[in-house]
Amino acid sequence: MAVTGAVLVLFLIAHMLGNLKIFLGADSFNHYAEWLRTVGSPALPNRTVLTITEIVLVVCVVLHMWAAVSLARRAAKARPVKYAAKRKSQANGYATHTMRYGGVIIVLFVIWHLLDMTFGTVNPEGGDATPYARMIAGFQPDRWWVALFYLVAMVMVGFHLRHGLWSAFQTLGLTRRPRVRSTLQTTAVAVSAVLVIGFVSAPVCILIGVVK
Amino acid sequence: MNLTLKIWRQNGSSDKGRMVTYRVDDVSPDMSFLEMLDVLNERLILEGDDPVAFDHDCREGICGMCGMVINGVAHGEQKLTTTCQLHMRHFKDGDTITIEPWRAAAFPVVKDLVVDRSAFDRIIQAGGFVSVPTGSAPEAHSVPVPKADADAAFDAATCIGCGACVAACPNGSASLFTAAKITHLSLLPQGQPERESRARAMVEQMDAEGFGGCTNTGECTAVCPKGIPFDTIARMNADYLKAASK
Ligand code: HEM
Ligand code: SF4
Ligand code: FES
Numbered sequence: 001m002a003v004t005g006a007v008l009v010l011f012l013i014a015h016m017l018g019n020l021k022i023f024l025g026a027d028s029f030n031h032y033a034e035w036l037r038t039v040g041s042p043a044l045p046n047r048t049v050l051t052i053t054e055i056v057l058v059v060c061v062v063l064h065m066w067a068a069v070s071l072a073r074r075a076a077k078a079r080p081v082k083y084a085a086k087r088k089s090q091a092n093g094y095a096t097h098t099m100r101y102g103g104v105i106i107v108l109f110v111i112w113h114l115l116d117m118t119f120g121t122v123n124p125e126g127g128d129a130t131p132y133a134r135m136i137a138g139f140q141p142d143r144w145w146v147a148l149f150y151l152v153a154m155v156m157v158g159f160h161l162r163h164g165l166w167s168a169f170q171t172l173g174l175t176r177r178p179r180v181r182s183t184l185q186t187t188a189v190a191v192s193a194v195l196v197i198g199f200v201s202a203p204v205c206i207l208i209g210v211v212k
Numbered sequence: 213m214n215l216t217l218k219i220w221r222q223n224g225s226s227d228k229g230r231m232v233t234y235r236v237d238d239v240s241p242d243m244s245f246l247e248m249l250d251v252l253n254e255r256l257i258l259e260g261d262d263p264v265a266f267d268h269d270c271r272e273g274i275c276g277m278c279g280m281v282i283n284g285v286a287h288g289e290q291k292l293t294t295t296c297q298l299h300m301r302h303f304k305d306g307d308t309i310t311i312e313p314w315r316a317a318a319f320p321v322v323k324d325l326v327v328d329r330s331a332f333d334r335i336i337q338a339g340g341f342v343s344v345p346t347g348s349a350p351e352a353h354s355v356p357v358p359k360a361d362a363d364a365a366f367d368a369a370t371c372i373g374c375g376a377c378v379a380a381c382p383n384g385s386a387s388l389f390t391a392a393k394i395t396h397l398s399l400l401p402q403g404q405p406e407r408e409s410r411a412r413a414m415v416e417q418m419d420a421e422g423f424g425g426c427t428n429t430g431e432c433t434a435v436c437p438k439g440i441p442f443d444t445i446a447r448m449n450a451d452y453l454k455a456a457s458k
Contacts, residue, residue, distance in 0.1 A: 001427075071383065071425045078317050078384030078424035084218070084231055085284035085310035090380065090434035097382075099427065167428040173450025176443055 002168035004064040009161060011057055016198040022211060026132040033131040068103055095163035102160050109153035139206035147203045158196035162188055213239050213305035217252065219264055220312045222321050229321065241301035245288065246271060246278060248300055265324040273297040273437065276372030279379065280325045281312040286376035286435040294374065294437040314379035318386070318421045329375050331421040332389060338417035339410035340393040342402045361399045368396035370438040377432035383424035388432035390418045391448035392440045398451055408458070411451035
């Protein structure tokens with residue numbers, strides 16, 4: 001859980017930073033997308049680095065889901081009889097209690113997102129347009145519900161990471177001393193917030209017409 | 213005050229069990245929760261009924277016997293309080309109170325509210341000790357212990373093994389209990405020689421008993437009557453990872 005989650009977080013940071021290139025204009029963004037495909041060439045064939053990244057990501061997502069499913073199944077086996085009274089959370093962690101279904105929502109989002117931005121299947125511009133054109137077309141005001149879906153999904157990712165990050169620190173045994181623990185708690189909140197804001201900025205600015 | 217109680221009744225481990233509703237009248241706010249149940253049981257005995265079985269021993273919050281889930285919260289909503297130390301002044305006249313046993317596959321119900329917590333004993337047997345030759349007590353100053361470590365070890369050692377952490381955990385994990393027992397030894401000089409083998413043996417026993425896996429929800433430490441800190445689980449994980457990487 002912790003190790004595969006950490007790889008996914010590193011990917012998200014890179015992805016978010018890449019998305020911000022949309023603010024530097026069409027050329028910058030399209031060149032960046034091109035660079036992702038050609039990085040390493042001519043020493044390596046085109047798409048080598050990209051394909052390796054994609055394979056690592058798929059493996060991590062699958063292992064992460066597998067770990068989540070086994071934890072959920074172990075939990076069901078460990079408590080075969082449920083409580084009659086509604087169990088009241090005493091730890092007031094909203095993020096904590098949305099990990100499982102939040103994760104499922106995130107994966108559904110990722111499927112839509114790939115169909116939209118990578119393959120262009122559900123994108124008005126289709127798969128042959130430049131990445132910049134696809135991104136702009138995707139978040140036009142007449143398709144406000146797409147932007148809204150992205151927004152909601154990013155907030156879910158934020159919650160998922162808010163608990164997930166600090167949970168990973170704890171799983172790896174880093175939070176032994178109260179001082180380190182509170183620093184890492186703050187780190188988890190800060191990284192999640194920065195990621196959400198970074199990701200959300202592009203769709204929002206396109207929606208309100210700041211980026212055309 | 214007058215109360216309605218919904219209590220889990222189960223006549224032995226093979227019985228299916230069900231919730232039964234009772235009324236208890238004239239409860240004094242000065243009574244403890246267990247004394248309130250005593251009043252109910254006296255009446256049930258006089259009426260020729262089977263009294264509600266529940267575990268208790270010290271009734272002063274130190275033995276860890278008296279666990280029950282009250283209105284969906286292990287030991288009730290009062291923080292840092294065992295069921296025996298919970299007083300009826302925290303309830304209102306006319307309240308309906310749901311009372312259930314700890315729910316965990318590793319804690320089978322013996323009768324009504326009594327569960328078998330032997331799984332905890334087996335976790336301790338797997339490594340919750342230091343193997344030292346006995347003899348006369350050594351000079352206290354011969355092994356200095358930093359004050360911060362002594363305090364943290366003592367905090368962990370206050371775990372009374374009640375099992376509320378398991379009852380409250382949405383995963384049914386016994387991590388807080390096991391981590392408390394590992395931490396209080398692994399912070400002290402006497403615990404060092406067996407530190408990693410202990411963590412490994414106790415974690416493996418915990419898993420073998422059928423407890424769930426920890427996802428760091430923090431429900432355990434929120435209900436723990438002794439306030440065992442969450443940090444202990446990080447310490448257990450660190451010791452375990454070190455042992456497992458060898
Ligand atoms: C594929 C759908 C996903 C599901 C079903 C899922 C589910 C889960 C679950 C159940 C946990 C453990 C819960 C806990 O600690 O309470 C978790 C932890 C975590 N998740 Fe996800 N998740 C998914 C996607 C993601 C994604 C896309 C990322 C990164 C962007 C991510 C990052 C993390 C991290 C860092 C952790 C912490 C690991 C730990 O507790 O040690 N997850 N996830
Ligand atoms: S850690 Fe707390 S809740 Fe768990 S057994 Fe020990 S005293 Fe009880
Ligand atoms: S009866 Fe001993 S702790 Fe409650």
